[in-house]
């Protein structure tokens with residue numbers, strides 16, 4: 056089976072055109088694949104490497120470095136919980152306990168209904184809003200348990 060459709064290939068061609076470095080081009084290509092398929096399988100990673108004329112190791116190195124590239128299937132929404140110093144100080148533990156109780160899953164897991172996947176991430180760059188999480192690329196800061204309940208309602 057063809058792992059990259061013609062549409063994805065042309066999107067990669069356009070998307071990576073302006074990339075100043077090889078690393079940038081790889082990340083851009085992987086993000087395009089992920090937007091279409093939700094995650095990047097080994098087969099698709101190899102197809103990206105072939106298409107960009109790079110080795111699988113080079114592409115895999117970038118995919119592994121950036122934890123926003125998902126190498127396993129994920130739920131409809133991905134919650135990234137900031138697991139770094141400012142968030143630790145401002146109540147990370149409470150936030151994590153609340154989310155895990157609410158959803159019944161821990162880090163690296165997906166709810167049985169496929170609604171959420173929970174993953175840790177290093178500093179989201181929003182320390183002044185700690186504790187913070189990101190859901191599908193949207194930042195949510197200054198979290199409290201009540202605020203989390205409200206936020207989660209917005210994701211079906």
Ligand code: FES
Nearest residue numbers: 137142178179181
């Ligand atoms: S430490 Fe959490 S956003 Fe920076």
